[in-house]
Amino acid sequence: MSWDGKGATLLDSRRQWPRYASVKEMEIAIDEIRAELASTEDIISTDPDDLHAHGYSEWSTVNPDSLPVAVAYPRSTEQVSVIARICSKYHVPMIPYSGGTSLEGNFSAPFGGVSVDFAYMDQVLQFNREDMDVVVQPSVGWQDLNDHLAKMESGLFFPVDPGVINLTVVLADGTIIKTRRRPRKSSAGYNLNSLFVGSEGTLGLVTEATLKLAVVPEALSVAIATFPTIRDAAAAAAEVMQGGIPVAAMEIMDEVQMRVVNLGGATAPRVWRETPTLFFKFAGSTAAVQDNIAQVQGIARRNKGDEFEFAKDAREQKLLWSARKESLWSMLALRREGEEVWSTDVAVPFSRLADIIEVSKKEMDDLGLFASILGHIGDGNFHESIIYNPVNGEKEKVEACVKNMVRRALDMEGTCTGEHSIGWGKKDSLLLEVGEDTLAVMRAVKAALDPAWIMNPGKIFDRLE
Amino acid sequence: MSWDGKGATLLDSRRQWPRYASVKEMEIAIDEIRAELASTEDIISTDPDDLHAHGYSEWSTVNPDSLPVAVAYPRSTEQVSVIARICSKYHVPMIPYSGGTSLEGNFSAPFGGVSVDFAYMDQVLQFNREDMDVVVQPSVGWQDLNDHLAKMESGLFFPVDPGVINLTVVLADGTIIKTRRRPRKSSAGYNLNSLFVGSEGTLGLVTEATLKLAVVPEALSVAIATFPTIRDAAAAAAEVMQGGIPVAAMEIMDEVQMRVVNLGGATAPRVWRETPTLFFKFAGSTAAVQDNIAQVQGIARRNKGDEFEFAKDAREQKLLWSARKESLWSMLALRREGEEVWSTDVAVPFSRLADIIEVSKKEMDDLGLFASILGHIGDGNFHESIIYNPVNGEKEKVEACVKNMVRRALDMEGTCTGEHSIGWGKKDSLLLEVGEDTLAVMRAVKAALDPAWIMNPGKIFDRLE
Numbered sequence: 057m058s059w060d061g062k063g064a065t066l067l068d069s070r071r072q073w074p075r076y077a078s079v080k081e082m083e084i085a086i087d088e089i090r091a092e093l094a095s096t097e098d099i100i101s102t103d104p105d106d107l108h109a110h111g112y113s114e115w116s117t118v119n120p121d122s123l124p125v126a127v128a129y130p131r132s133t134e135q136v137s138v139i140a141r142i143c144s145k146y147h148v149p150m151i152p153y154s155g156g157t158s159l160e161g162n163f164s165a166p167f168g169g170v171s172v173d174f175a176y177m178d179q180v181l182q183f184n185r186e187d188m189d190v191v192v193q194p195s196v197g198w199q200d201l202n203d204h205l206a207k208m209e210s211g212l213f214f215p216v217d218p219g220v221i222n223l224t225v226v227l228a229d230g231t232i233i234k235t236r237r238r239p240r241k242s243s244a245g246y247n248l249n250s251l252f253v254g255s256e257g258t259l260g261l262v263t264e265a266t267l268k269l270a271v272v273p274e275a276l277s278v279a280i281a282t283f284p285t286i287r288d289a290a291a292a293a294a295e296v297m298q299g300g301i302p303v304a305a306m307e308i309m310d311e312v313q314m315r316v317v318n319l320g321g322a323t324a325p326r327v328w329r330e331t332p333t334l335f336f337k338f339a340g341s342t343a344a345v346q347d348n349i350a351q352v353q354g355i356a357r358r359n360k361g362d363e364f365e366f367a368k369d370a371r372e373q374k375l376l377w378s379a380r381k382e383s384l385w386s387m388l389a390l391r392r393e394g395e396e397v398w399s400t401d402v403a404v405p406f407s408r409l410a411d412i413i414e415v416s417k418k419e420m421d422d423l424g425l426f427a428s429i430l431g432h433i434g435d436g437n438f439h440e441s442i443i444y445n446p447v448n449g450e451k452e453k454v455e456a457c458v459k460n461m462v463r464r465a466l467d468m469e470g471t472c473t474g475e476h477s478i479g480w481g482k483k484d485s486l487l488l489e490v491g492e493d494t495l496a497v498m499r500a501v502k503a504a505l506d507p508a509w510i511m512n513p514g515k516i517f518d519r520l521e
Numbered sequence: 522m523s524w525d526g527k528g529a530t531l532l533d534s535r536r537q538w539p540r541y542a543s544v545k546e547m548e549i550a551i552d553e554i555r556a557e558l559a560s561t562e563d564i565i566s567t568d569p570d571d572l573h574a575h576g577y578s579e580w581s582t583v584n585p586d587s588l589p590v591a592v593a594y595p596r597s598t599e600q601v602s603v604i605a606r607i608c609s610k611y612h613v614p615m616i617p618y619s620g621g622t623s624l625e626g627n628f629s630a631p632f633g634g635v636s637v638d639f640a641y642m643d644q645v646l647q648f649n650r651e652d653m654d655v656v657v658q659p660s661v662g663w664q665d666l667n668d669h670l671a672k673m674e675s676g677l678f679f680p681v682d683p684g685v686i687n688l689t690v691v692l693a694d695g696t697i698i699k700t701r702r703r704p705r706k707s708s709a710g711y712n713l714n715s716l717f718v719g720s721e722g723t724l725g726l727v728t729e730a731t732l733k734l735a736v737v738p739e740a741l742s743v744a745i746a747t748f749p750t751i752r753d754a755a756a757a758a759a760e761v762m763q764g765g766i767p768v769a770a771m772e773i774m775d776e777v778q779m780r781v782v783n784l785g786g787a788t789a790p791r792v793w794r795e796t797p798t799l800f801f802k803f804a805g806s807t808a809a810v811q812d813n814i815a816q817v818q819g820i821a822r823r824n825k826g827d828e829f830e831f832a833k834d835a836r837e838q839k840l841l842w843s844a845r846k847e848s849l850w851s852m853l854a855l856r857r858e859g860e861e862v863w864s865t866d867v868a869v870p871f872s873r874l875a876d877i878i879e880v881s882k883k884e885m886d887d888l889g890l891f892a893s894i895l896g897h898i899g900d901g902n903f904h905e906s907i908i909y910n911p912v913n914g915e916k917e918k919v920e921a922c923v924k925n926m927v928r929r930a931l932d933m934e935g936t937c938t939g940e941h942s943i944g945w946g947k948k949d950s951l952l953l954e955v956g957e958d959t960l961a962v963m964r965a966v967k968a969a970l971d972p973a974w975i976m977n978p979g980k981i982f983d984r985l986e
Contacts, residue, residue, distance in 0.1 A: 250715030271765025300736025
């Protein structure tokens with residue numbers, strides 16, 4: 057269903073919403089956008105399937121009961137600015153959309169409005185080889201960017217931990233700003249990069265980013281180590297961290313997740329041991345990588361690691377990493393008719409990771425729920441994916457378990473989300489986590505930059521009276 | 522002189538200032554702070570020398586012609602909150618003060634008010650060994666913290682590039698907030714850490730910080746390489762960066778700076794070659810450090826490096842690094858009666874570093890000014906220190922050169938400051954750099970969190986009508 061003006065009734069009485077445009081007014085705004093950007097084909101879609109794809113997600117833990125009234129497909133920052141200016145004039149919500157991978161209803165449209173899909177803004181605009189940076193539009197994918205850099209034989213890549221040099225942002229009223237020029241370091245004024253990154257489109261629409269690149273290492277390798285328990289695996293990971301051994305990635309998958317990969321069959325004929333497993337990536341000089349592998353192997357052995365395997369060539373690297381790579385897809389493939397997957401994440405100080413995983417797994421097991429764990433262990437961050445059937449009351453059980461896990465994470469001084477962010481689904485958790493006064497600071501920043509509250513409204517926190 | 526209510530006349534007519542407390546009202550506020558915090562000794566000082574030390578700095582490029590009316594010495598976050606609540610009630614400006622090392626009038630008191638000196642908040646409150654983090658008060662020095670960690674044989678240290686997990690902040694009205702709990706990673710809500718860090722006390726008073734620690738590497742070493750020209754040195758540095766060779770530090774000092782160190786005599790009997798010199802720090806496993814040194818030596822040679830020296834033991838490391846460490850003090854020691862030092866910094870995309878250094882040096886030389894260069898070359902960031910005599914018109918020449926250098930940096934897509942920040946001295950440069958619209962975003966954030974504009978007013982940007 058499209059926005060019918062009734063979304064606000066879902067909310068409790070303390071939350072106040074600005075008067076957004078009626079459906080009729082939204083349509084006037086959309087016509088005005090069409091007219092002003094008339095030279096461009098297909099700038100606006102109101103196709104029902106398109107609206108559904110932009111307002112509903114089968115990955116998401118939550119889906120508000122409404123859809124955007126239109127999807128805009130801008131081709132440039134200037135077009136985004138026109139869209140924002142007109143939406144601002146009519147009080148039409150704007151929701152940015154790019155990869156569509158978010159899990160907490162982040163791109164949902166609880167108040168209708170326009171979904172701004174960056175599909176056609178997918179260009180690498182500048183590559184500054186000597187400065188080791190690149191200017192990209194929003195829909196350049198991480199892997200596409202790295203393929204592009206590899207094809208140019210640049211010797212550079214975009215690493216997993218992104219560094220942002222500057223952003224071009226379209227504000228609520230259509231004003232275009234650039235946060236900085238192109239120095240890798242600056243202490244000039246407020247750090248607006250970090251303010252806009254992670255703000256989930258609630259402060260502005262990012263239309264360009266300059267990203268730091270890193271040098272492709274001389275050598276790469278992959279290793280896996282299996283352990284009798286999550287606690288042993290976590291102890292080994294802690295020793296790797298505390299030993300300062302440079303690993304490019306260190307991931308944990310529990311015995312359920314390993315079984316899921318076997319059941320999924322995507323990595324066949326390889327059959328994995330169904331036991332807690334650490335996945336490592338190493339990068340650096342050939343000598344350093346060999347040295348690091350040897351050290352990690354020793355640590356695994358000291359922590360009851362019962363198998364250690366490292367890749368001798370690129371083919372084996374791919375094979376060993378395949379279980380990690382296929383984990384989510386394997387889980388999704390296991391759903392039977394009518395079943396859904398709830399995917400959530402929390403992070404804790406890493407000394408507490410084994411504790412929270414153990415208790416949370418037990419709670420799920422005791423309820424007979426099928427849940428798997430995958431973690432970025434060096435960050436104390438892990439994901440839990442739970443298969444459930446919404447028709448037999450399992451959804452409520454899952455929700456209760458997730459809430460308990462969040463509370464547990466907060467009690468351990470952690471956070472309700474390490475990566476997925478708040479969206480529409482974890483607003484209550486954010487309040488629990490930071491409290492009213494810190495949330496008031498976030499709200500004040502939001503109200504300052506978007507006084508009409510039209511940028512992705514209903515996400516991260518609600519407006520208060 | 523103390524605040525006389527006339528500071529605002531220094532400003533042009535577009536800038537509007539809130540009505541701050543008169544000197545009499547400020548005194549009432551101070552009495553109220555004294556009364557409420559009566560159990561504490563020495564919470565407030567109005568000693569003229571103390572006021573001078575907190576409102577004037579001989580390092581600073583600028584010193585507004587006024588001083589704070591009092592210095593407060595809180596012992597806890599709660600006391601800072603009391604001070605803020607009372608200052609807020611009477612519209613008294615608050616200026617945070619800690620190391621006193623800032624260079625752009627950052628802690629000056631152009632509108633009087635209270636300097637909040639954190640001298641007594643110098644404790645390490647928590648050390649979480651397993652989580653590799655530490656909770657500190659504002660006056661814990663970097664070196665003190667590392668001495669503390671070494672004494673505990675923690676195996677951890679606080680690295681040069683700081684990672685902040687959370688902050689405790691006292692807002693303008695005295696509200697105490699904590700930005701996050703203690704996870705190393707989070708995507709929950711806006712990134713308030715990065716908003717407050719670098720905001721120069723204009724958004725709140727940071728009273729606690731949780732910092733990420735790193736593992737002390739197995740091996741450390743230091744090397745220096747000399748070059749015929751800055752351009753050769755920069756080319757070598759670029760090759761190190763583009764080769765992805767991990768260096769813990771890479772610094773450049775020009776021939777003038779090397780001469781300054783010789784003249785200062787602090788590193789005697791060692792006499793340095795007076796030629797552009799790169800300083801390297803290496804950290805990692807013993808094998809990796811040896812390997813990195815060999816690679817860097819090869820790169821230096823290929824780029825006309827005419828001498829390469831690396832430390833064989835800890836004593837030599839100290840010796841080789843001493844020229845870098847003593848550089849500022851050596852420059853200050855060279856001042857003759859009546860002379861002052863102007864110290865400034867800019868940063869550019871690193872492919873432009875040699876260009877900007879060459880042109881800027883030539884401009885100084887042509888004017889007969891004595892100026893030395895020191896740079897964090899991997900960041901494209903460098904400092905220029907200029908000795909001048911304010912009585913013979915040299916100050917105006919220096920100011921013009923610095924403005925030209927800033928303009929040059931901006932033309933090269935750089936920033937007006939890599940490290941020193943804006944303070945009172947570089948406000949016009951910030952406007953040139955980011956433009957009115959981006960500055961408007963920063964101002965909106967400021968006005969949202971400090972509507973009465975009492976947090977370190979006059980810094981970073983001015984209030985507009």
